[in-house]
Amino acid sequence: MQRRHLLLAATAGLAAPALPRLARAQAAVTMRLSHQFPPSHQHAGILVAFAERVKARSQGAIDVQVFPAEQLAKAGENFPGVARGAFEAAAAVNFQWGNTLPEMNVITLPYLFTELERIRKFPGSPAAQYLEGLLQKRAVRNLMWLYTTRQAIFTSGRKPLVTTDDFKGVKIRGLNALTDHALTAVGAAPSSMPGPEVPQALQSGVLDAGLTDVSAAVSRRFYEFQKFGTVTPWFCVFTHVYVNPRWFDRLSPEHRAIITESAAQAERDQIPLTEEVAAKALAELKARGMTVHEQTEAERAAWSAAMQKPVVDAFLKLAPEGGARAIELLRAL
Structure with missing residues (x-):
């Protein structure tokens, strides 16, 4: 009898460390993000920084896997892939929505929206929220707006x-x-x-x-x-990142907050970076x-x-x- 109790105690002791490992495995989140930009593009760098920030803030619980240069899907395959849940996130240039969501072209109408002060106000604005509502009806949820160019x-x-x-x-x-x-x-x-x-x-x-x-x-x-x-x-051109809403809603509130706050930081970081890249490009052309x-x-x-x-x-x-x-x-x- 005593030996039986010792065996049960030993078994319990061996099993106990496995429980936290199982909990960590269940809590782990993978976010695959597809985009068309080459690794040298400023957006590619911003998205890598976003992935690193999310991983650090979540202490490794959220793994954002960024696939540049159409490595995961072609540009035209990103929207249906995210909407169906084949992967979790993708980036698109606003005018690439074409007839699927024609209102997204508004940003690129000639000479309508090119002043930097107004561009800074766009993320989070009623204009952005209006377009985000239209995206929601297309079975994707917008995550961030990355300023791409105004020249x-x-x-x-x-x-x-x-x-x-x-x-x-x-x-x-x-x-x-x-x-x-x-x-x-x-x-x-x-x-x-x-x-x-x-x-x-x-x-x-x-x-x-x-x-x-x-x-x-x-x-x-x-x-x-x-x-x-x-x-x-x-x-003006914006690139925006969108996610599968069903996947996003299943995340814990803490994980959603980490991803959302990191996306907002990427939006802020992108504006001065794009202006700097444009100024250097103009000087190099000359x-x-x-x-x-x-x-x-x-x-x-x-x-x-x-x-x-x-x-x-x-x-x-x-x-x-x-x-x-x-x-x-x-x-x-």
Whole structure:
């Protein structure tokens, strides 16, 4: 009998340490985050820092696994993947929602929302909350807004694009069918294509001119095959990270708070970083030999008068229910 008690006590002693291990295993959280940016992009760095912050604050209980450069899923596969729960989170550029959620294009309407003071106010604003509500109806929950750019550069090889007349007959890279209305309005022939394909198209003559943000013009070496560049606050772009709401709601309140607070920190960190990257990119384009023209206020007004209304009109047709409200909220910032 005494031996039996000793065996039971020993068994209990061996089993006891396993309970905390089991509890830790059940509490562990994995968050797979897919995005399209290469590891060198400023957003990739911010998302790695976000993952590290979450891991530190949760004492290792939350493992955010970041998959850059479409390693987990292609850009077009991210939304259905997160909505179905195939993975927990993804990042998208706002205008990539296209016709699926046309109101998301409001941020990128030409000359509508490019002042840094207003951009700083966007995360957490009624405008952001309105778009987040629309995302919620699409079975995803927004987590953070990462400021991407507010300065476009129109590059060209034969002559600079300074006046609206300079666009006539120019084959130019467009962003999407919506913003292409601005380019056709001034006589250009836009052709939408993914950013990585643009350098080859410019070098081969398929395109005469490029449209991108100043940082991408450096990373894709536009200065090697485009002589001129006109810099203008033509658009604003945000990249946002969204999560599967069913997964997020199953997390403990403590874990949700850690992820949310770390996301807010990433939003704050991204704004000065993007401005710094853009300033360095502009200086590098000049140093590499590109003739860069920074648009004057008068030139900006002329471009805006010719380009903005056709895009706004098309936007309101594309988003008849919420487009006007989205513009109103953005203008109120």
